[in-house]
Each structure stands twice: as C-alpha cells, then as structure tokens.
Amino acid sequence: MLISGLKGFRRALATANKPKTAIFLMNMGGPHDLDHVEPFLTNLFSDGDLIPIPFQDQLAPWISKRRVPKIKEQYAKIGGGSPIRMWTEKQGEMLAKKMDLLSPSTAPHKSYVGFRYAAPLTEETIVQMKQDGVDRAVAFTLYPQYSCSTTGSSLNELHRILKIHDPNHKIHWSVIDRWATHPGLVNTFAEHIKTSLAEYPEEERKDVVLLFSAHSLPMSVVNRGDSYPGEVAATVSKVMEVLGHSNPYRLVWQSQVGPSAWLGPKTDDAIVGYAKKGVKNLLVVPIAFVSDHIETLFELDLEYGHLAKENNIGYKRVESLNADPLFIDALSDILDSHLKSGSHCSNQFTLRCPSCTSAKCRHTKNYFSRDTVKKH
Numbered sequence: 001m002l003i004s005g006l007k008g009f010r011r012a013l014a015t016a017n018k019p020k021t022a023i024f025l026m027n028m029g030g031p032h033d034l035d036h037v038e039p040f041l042t043n044l045f046s047d048g049d050l051i052p053i054p055f056q057d058q059l060a061p062w063i064s065k066r067r068v069p070k071i072k073e074q075y076a077k078i079g080g081g082s083p084i085r086m087w088t089e090k091q092g093e094m095l096a097k098k099m100d101l102l103s104p105s106t107a108p109h110k111s112y113v114g115f116r117y118a119a120p121l122t123e124e125t126i127v128q129m130k131q132d133g134v135d136r137a138v139a140f141t142l143y144p145q146y147s148c149s150t151t152g153s154s155l156n157e158l159h160r161i162l163k164i165h166d167p168n169h170k171i172h173w174s175v176i177d178r179w180a181t182h183p184g185l186v187n188t189f190a191e192h193i194k195t196s197l198a199e200y201p202e203e204e205r206k207d208v209v210l211l212f213s214a215h216s217l218p219m220s221v222v223n224r225g226d227s228y229p230g231e232v233a234a235t236v237s238k239v240m241e242v243l244g245h246s247n248p249y250r251l252v253w254q255s256q257v258g259p260s261a262w263l264g265p266k267t268d269d270a271i272v273g274y275a276k277k278g279v280k281n282l283l284v285v286p287i288a289f290v291s292d293h294i295e296t297l298f299e300l301d302l303e304y305g306h307l308a309k310e311n312n313i314g315y316k317r318v319e320s321l322n323a324d325p326l327f328i329d330a331l332s333d334i335l336d337s338h339l340k341s342g343s344h345c346s347n348q349f350t351l352r353c354p355s356c357t358s359a360k361c362r363h364t365k366n367y368f369s370r371d372t373v374k375k376h
C-alpha cells in the first residue's frame with residue numbers, strides 16, 4: 001500500500017517536471033575547483049576519441065597525475081576553477097525560456113548539461129532526464145564546428161550511456177551536430193569584434209590585425225579527414241564577410257598538447273611573428289569556443305597577453321559569447337529550425353571521414369540513425 005503510494009507520488013512528481021522537449025547541451029566541461037583537476041584530466045586522457053593512447057586505461061591516470069601540478073596552477077590563476085559550467089547552465093536556462101516563447105507547440109522546454117569530462121557528466125544527466133520523464137530530446141552540441149574528437153566523442157558517450165539507461169529507446173532523440181556558419185553565430189562574433197574595434201583610436205582601427213584563434217588538432221586527426229579545420233575556416237570567412245573585410249586577418253591555432261605534430265600556425269608564434277613584422281595591434285577572437293574557460297582566461301588573456309607585452313605589440317581579446325542575448329537568439333533559431341525541420345541530424349553527419357581510425361566515426365550507424373524523431 002505504502003509502496004504503491006510512493007510509486008504514484010514519484011510518477012506524479014515526474015509528470016510535474018516533464019518537459020515536452022529536453023535540450024541536452026554537450027560540451028567538454030572543466031574542473032569546478034582545484035580538487036577536480038585530476039579527475040577531469042583522467043577522464044580526458046581516458047577518451048580514445050580525443051587522444052588514442054595504447055593501454056589507455058592504465059596510462060591515463062599516470063599521464064594526468066604528471067600534468068596536474070602545471071594545470072592546477074593555471075586554474076588557480078583564473079579563480080580556482082573553470083567557469084564553463086556556470087556559463088553553460090546560464091546559456092541553457094536562457095535558451096529554454098526563449099524557446100518557450102518562440103515555439104509553444106514544443107514547450108515546455110528544459111535544458112540539461114551533459115559534459116564529457118567533468119560534472120555534470122552525461123550519465124548523471126541522462127539519469128535525471130529519465131527521472132523527469134523525458135521522451136523527446138535534442139542532443140545540441142556547443143561546439144559550433146564538428147570534430148570527431150569533440151562532438152563525435154560526446155555523441156559516442158551519449159550512445160553508450162543510453163544503451164545502459166534507455167535500452168528500449170523511450171527517449172526520442174535528434175542531433176544538432178554543427179552550426180559553424182549559422183548567421184546568428186556569425187553576426188554575434190561580428191558584433192563582438194566591432195565593439196572591440198571601436199575601442200581603438202580611429203586612425204589605428206583599420207590596421208588592427210584580427211587573429212582568429214581556435215583550439216588546434218593533432219595532424220593525425222586532420223589527415224584522416226576531420227571536418228573541424230574546414231568548418232572553423234568557414235566561420236572565419238563568414239564573419240569577415242559580415243565585417244566587409246574591414247581588417248587584415250589570419251586564422252591561427254592554440255592549445256597544442258604533447259610532442260606530436262599539430263595543426264598550425266600556432267597562436268603564440270603568430271603573436272611573436274607579427275610583432276617582428278612591425279604590426280602595431282592584434283585583436284584576438286576565440287572562434288571555436290562559446291564561453292570562457294582556461295583556454296580564453298589563462299592561455300589567451302594571461303599567457304599570450306604577457307607574450308605580447310614582452311614583444312611590444314598591442315594585444316586585446318574580444319569578449320566570449322557567454323550569455324549575450326544575441327548569441328542566445330542564435331541558439332534558439334538553430335533549435336527552432338531543427339525542431340520544425342523534423343530531421344534527425346545534418347546530412348553532413350551521415351558521412352564518415354575518409355580514413356578515420358576512430359572506431360567512433362560511425363554515429364549514424366547506431367542509435368541516432370534510427371528514425372527517432374517524434375513529431376509534435
């Protein structure tokens with residue numbers, strides 16, 4: 001009697017919380033505080049989609065341990081942890097609110113965050129979605145440009161977790177896998193650049209070099225045909241089009257890890273190179289991130305800010321997209337068009353890399369290839 005009453009109560013609670021559309025936001029995540037640096041790095045180095053290492057399970061904790069002191073120091077310098085969760089949750093809340101207004105037929109919307117290497121991890125979030133009674137969800141990547149090592153990895157993890165927690169496919173999924181050239185994204189970047197350019201004296205403004213900086217990729221990933229470099233370049237090209245090619249610009253690559261070959265030119269080499277060439281001012285634009293974290297706050301602001309100073313070159317960074325309402329408008333337009341289209345992923349998503357060694361470059365052959373889109 002008591003048990004059935006409890007079950008009924010749980011069911012009623014689930015119905016009360018049940019969103020019509022769940023928005024599952026995917027990103028890498030970051031350590032909340034210094035104590036979480038080690039588990040974050042261990043999760044990251046355990047991911048064969050990101051870094052394939054022989055004997056991965058055994059080596060990942062060892063590699064992480066060696067890296068912890070250096071990376072802890074970096075997080076300490078940006079306030080003791082990554083703000084990525086705070087920004088992602090805020091983006092999600094604003095997006096769900098906006099969607100309720102924009103798309104009453106799919107409301108109420110509720111956002112969930114599923115990080116790959118830090119809390120809230122995919123598994124914990126899927127358990128929560130099941131408890132909320134979710135039966136329609138959109139896996140929405142917060143990497144604008146697709147890579148098998150980022151969005152691909154998040155989708156593979158989601159697939160693995162769903163096999164455990166939703167084996168009967170109670171949740172109907174569709175996927176927003178990339179949005180590198182969406183006009184809302186492009187315009188938001190262009191507006192942020194214009195705001196920063198306006199801070200320069202008029203006579204210097206047009207000579208400011210725009211340095212678009214994106215997270216680099218190992219050449220082994222580039223050479224297997226990963227679409228990320230081309231998609232990042234496409235974002236840059238569209239932004240420059242909107243700006244009317246007002247300034248000289250280059251695309252450069254940051255955050256290389258380890259001794260293997262990575263896609264260049266490196267952001268720090270470009271700073272030194274332009275200083276030597278007599279360029280007066282650089283304005284850095286993080287073009288592959290949608291919020292602040294260690295790569296913007298430590299690497300771009302502190303590390304490269306210092307490098308620029310040492311080399312006597314003017315250096316600023318445009319503000320990250322974070323919770324800019326223009327950016328939230330872009331996200332809601334992407335989601336609204338996706339829901340209205342009834343498609344389950346972009347057609348680019350169905351194509352595998354020509355020589356991808358990642359076992360994971362085959363998302364459409366698994367869960368997401370099913371006709372899982374439930375029409376509202």
Ligand SMILES: C=CC1=C(C)c2cc3[nH]c(cc4nc(cc5[nH]c(cc1n2)c(C)c5CCC(=O)O)C(CCC(=O)O)=C4C)c(C)c3C=C
Nearest residue numbers: 029030050051071082084149150215217218257288293294
């Ligand atoms: C577009 C975004 C990113 C791509 C592409 C990417 C590829 C990539 N990264 C590593 C290794 C590391 N990345 C680390 C941190 C980190 N990476 C991204 C984004 C992309 N990575 C972000 C946003 C962050 C910071 C998270 C935060 O602070 O919130 C780290 C940890 C830091 C460090 O030890 O230097 C590693 C390691 C590889 C190997 C890779 C491509 C295959």
Ligand SMILES: [Fe+2]
Nearest residue numbers: 028215255257
């Ligand atoms: Fe990274």
Ligand SMILES: [Fe+2]
Nearest residue numbers: 148353356361
């Ligand atoms: Fe691939």
